[in-house]
Amino acid sequence: MNVFDNLQMLGAAFASFASPMILFNVFWATLLGIVIGAMPGLTATMGVALMTTLTYTMAPNSAILVLICIYVGAIYGGSRSAILLNIPGTPASACSTLDGFPLARQGLAGRAMGISTTGSWLGTLFGTMCVALFTPVLGELSLSFGSYEFFWVAVFGIVIAGTLSGGDPLKGYIAGFLGLFVAAIGQETNHNFPRFSFGIKDLEGGIGLLPALVGAFGVAEVLQVMRGPAFKVVSSKVDSVIPRIGDIVRYWRTILRSGAIGTFIGIMPGLGEDTAAWTSYAAARRASKEREKYGKGSVEGLMAAETGESACVPGAIIPVLTLAVPGSAPAAVLLAAMLIHGLNPGPLLMVNTPEFLYQIVAMLIIADMTKLFFGLTLVKPLLWILLVPRERLMPVVFVLCTVGAFAITSRVFDIYVMLAFGLVGFVLRELKFPMAPLILGLVLGELLDKNLLRGLNLSAGDITPFFTRPISGIIAAITLLSILWSIPAVSRRVILLFQRV
Amino acid sequence: MPTFTDKGASLFLAPGIVPGFYGSVLTLLALVLAARSIWRGALRGDKGVGAASGAGDRAGLLRLAIAIVLCLVFAVGLIGLVPFWVAVALFVTSFIVIFEWQPGLGAGARVRPVGTAILQGMIAGLLVTYVFQEVFFVRLP
């Protein structure tokens, strides 16, 4: 198949979506996605699952288009609340609080949202290009990651967690391991043995990531705001809403790096937008010349997080198309929707219906452009949130947190989880323990636990495959080097050594 | 009680291995933290910098306590006891009224803030209930 054929298929795909009805669908679906994402508690996964049922009667392609718009919109929308309120709307945007909120507090909320829009837009665009160009090749990549590799990925995540959020690395590591520990609660998979459940049925199912996140960020934030002195209303300049070309030119390295990392993480089954954001952020921080600004309102940091999480969306769709393996939780629901509509993604896709790949590419581009449109028009109305005094804003935020924690599984138990994490999270925050590693630990805990035991099971207790399998060995080496590097005495000596040479 | 290995499961699949590892690392990190604090002077007699408690801080703690109590009453007590929108309206209204309360105002000066608080509570209650129940199909408690 030559390039011309491909372009022709892409053109045909765009043409097939050029009807007023379909564009109207795109419009409301993206906006709904952004709203779902911005509400603490409602996630992209839930949004896509909800719309799967609601779009059941539509033609398959229109339905998938709506779902992709919801997915793209929700991942983007989560950062609105992260920037304005310091409460991530979805787990994916927890990383955007680190620099987004400080920027907003400096009166630069408009600019922060502009950066986030630019980063997110470029990220999805980058990922979509990867879908269009490399889907068959990259899909296979996800097969080269097995249990041993995922174990190291999880360990690497924990290692970067400690140094991630600025502040004290030691407290970062403690928070990270606390998160891992919380992830261990509930039935493990090898014997269905309930750990730390004390006979409480609900605990056997484990602690949900979402109620924990809403508690640690949302409830704890409400309490912290109410405790502190009333901060002055920061009026934000609206002039810088439009993304600056200068930002793109200045941070092109960061954008490309984050795009590549985000897409790659998206392809990996079991890792999602949250990990993509954290990893891009950590990589940008390590490579940055202005590292001291990170965590205090770094434009580059916010850009990295946003580009990473948004590039992850198309990335996660790549293995869906080639192997019917979802790269993230929302992608899993998207896959289910494709199956329900009788579209059969998988190894035969490129043989039977290659035009479907280009339809997906067209859908992603349409969704991304619509997202950009809303990103630019919604900034002004959103800035009003900053003008609401805390006495009036916080009770509503708390109500939304409660409903959000409840909505995902309709269990009152999740409200209690949220409260517990809110109170414990508040105390930990007061003691200067960062929340980000805690959540990352919770995300990665399952990955680490299951893959370690599975790897040991596969090798009959032999630990050498963890180091000798090529990809596993490389990640292991990077991880060990990162640990050494985080010890000041070591890194200082290495730098000295290089300077002498 | 028979253990998992008695039932023929392999030793390295024991459910406690990974939590045990987390526990050891946490213990180790905690010891390092404690040692570092002592090294930095935790056991010395002076009060340190964090112990200052001024009037502003006491007011902050009071606000914090009120906020926690209100949130708990709402999330544990009110939800499920009364219709959801009533619970939200009560919570939002009382939250606003309590935190905006300025002692020593006449009854006339209170009408406006209290009135808008009730209004906001009602709107929040009805809107949240409507949106989540009718748009997102969540069956609220």
Added chain:
Amino acid sequence: MKRIIGLVSAAIVGAFGATAEAQNYTWKPERPVTIIVPWAAGGSTDQMARIVAAELEAELKQKFVVVNQPGASGSIGTKNALEAARDGYTWAAGAAADVGTYKVLGMLETELKDWNLFFAVANVSAIAVNPNAPYKDFGELLEAWKKNGENISVSTAGLSSAGHNLMESIRANTPIKYRHVTYDGGNPAVIAAVSGEVPVVSQLLVEMSEMIKGKRLRPLAILSDKPISLDGYGEIPPITKWLPNMPAPVNYFGIWAPKGTPDNVIKTMEMVWQNKIAKSEALQKYAASRSALFAPIHGQTAHNEAFKMVRQTAWLYFDAGKAKLSPDTVGIPRL
């Protein structure tokens, strides 16, 4: 928006055309009905439940909302459905073999006969290998399991998953050993065999069909007494070709509400099952494309059919020492 138009037009059609038919239903839900899927969104139960929900919606003119409550092998969501008000507004979805064996496993106080069962599809389990694996047919694999099975890894979706049950029932039938490697779900277990992390996978055929058609997996046998033919591949032999005495019940998937749900609700649902679900093109198409069996049965028939799988599964758990109760104490005789 299209949906709203669809609803409006359906309502108009309903007003002039199918009024009589719709009025036969004595239960007209006034608010959205919840279907609890006790597994994660996107899995095989979830897919089935969403199609059924859409079909029910069209027939009963009310929203059927699918809520995912994963955790503890599906017992948490099932428990919540059991404890909800028995007014017909809360249903659970899942596989009959799970609901039937929670009690034996000590996970939940419930039995298959406690529920009004409405099945939609039945799934068969299958064993497949990586294309590079040396086993030409199931007979060779069986020999290898007998010889040094402890070194042959088999991936499944975990304890009490369909795949694990299949392996255990083979073991109960003939002396083999195998190394059980668990994954987070059917799909990851299948992928592990495709990528070569394990040579053998034992899971539902539904979860393997695309990989088989794409020549990334080689199916060796299905748990059935008849061969099954898969579009784009050909015929897969039944396991009874090698193990003639092996019972081969199928696992039914559907929705259910606890006994005690008002009669008019159940009567209405039975009528919907006959009028709509039994003729559902969407379900038939879905079943055919995913190599599942279309099985729109309900009531006592459903119970009797599903009970075979429950009997087999419950005793497998008991014989493997995983049961908290002996199945015959709760009225589950050996198959």
